[in-house]
Amino acid sequence: MNFFTPERIEKTRALVRDGKPFVFDDGDMRTLHFNEQVVQSAMRLSAPDELVIPYTQAMAGFLSMHPAPQHILMIGLGGGSLVKYCYRHFPSARITVLESNADVLALRDQFMIPADDARLHVLHVDAIAHMQKLAVGSVDVIMLDGFDAKGAPAALRSHEFFFNCQFVLAERGVLITNMGDQYDNIVGTVTQGQLVFGAFHHWWFRVTTDNSHVAVAVCAIDDEASAASLRIAALDIAEQSSLELVYPKNLASE
Structure with missing residues (x-):
């Protein structure tokens, strides 16, 4: 579906209000916006657990690195979208x-997100402050998809943030990040991610279907055997998900 036809842009522009999130329905498709230029999330009303936007499909693919x-x-x-996918699968x-x-939390029911229970807890907190309270090695997978009306907050691409991620991840734990298409966010995320996790344990991919x-x-332990097995797994998933390895390029040819 083309989210940026002139008609859709005009209709969503009329709903923009001081950077607050809003919902827009178009037939079977429900979308979340802060403005008319970016779709934050999309859901089919007839299939609310389906991953619609390509980057979410790509992020879900990397869950197989920690099955x-x-x-x-x-x-x-x-x-x-990713919450519902993980809750189901x-x-x-x-x-x-x-x-x-x-304001995002207030729209939870409109996107048919399950209620909190023994398995699911949705918290209204600052991510960095909350992560500092978590125990070392207490998380298997981190899925980072944090954007606001201005884009990706700088705090979520800082050295402190990536250090906290490494601290709370268990051995072979995986950090999966949506970087969008913002240059500053991509450069900051890749730079700090590779500094903290190591160049051979951190990869940057482009989603070819939507850029x-x-x-x-x-x-993971930084040794040759570990790097080789992780490289193979990452590239296999990328091939299945129509992803292009951007950096480090040399991994594709070794």
Whole structure:
């Protein structure tokens, strides 16, 4: 579906209000916006658990690098596409979602996100402050998809943030990041991610179908055997998900 036809842009522009999130329905499609230029999340009303936007499909693909997570930490609720996917496909996993925007949380029911229960907890907190309270090695997968009306907050691409991610991830834990298409966010995420996780445990991919970008890092011992096996797994997933490896390019030819 083309989210940016002149008619849709005109209709969504009329709903923009001081950077607050809003919902727009177009037939079977429900979308979340802060403005008329960017779709934050999309859901088919007839299939609310389906992953519609290509970057979410790519992020879900990398969950196979840790196929049986016990604790999934999500930063950014949005329209809950990844929350609903993980809730359905990982019934043994505990899912914690960190969302700082109360207005986004208020739209939860409109995107058919399950209510909190023994497995799912959606918290209205600052992500960095909350992560500092988590125990070392207590998380198997971190899915970072945190954007506001201005884009990706700089704090979520800082050295402190990536250090906190590495600290709370268990051995072979995976950090999967939606970088969008903002240059500053991509450069900051890749630079700090590789500094903290190591160049051979952090990869930058472009989603070829919509020009968004995804980064993947694995918390693992930095040795040749580990790097080789992780490289093969990452590139296999990328091939299945129509992703182009952007950096480090040399991994594709070794």
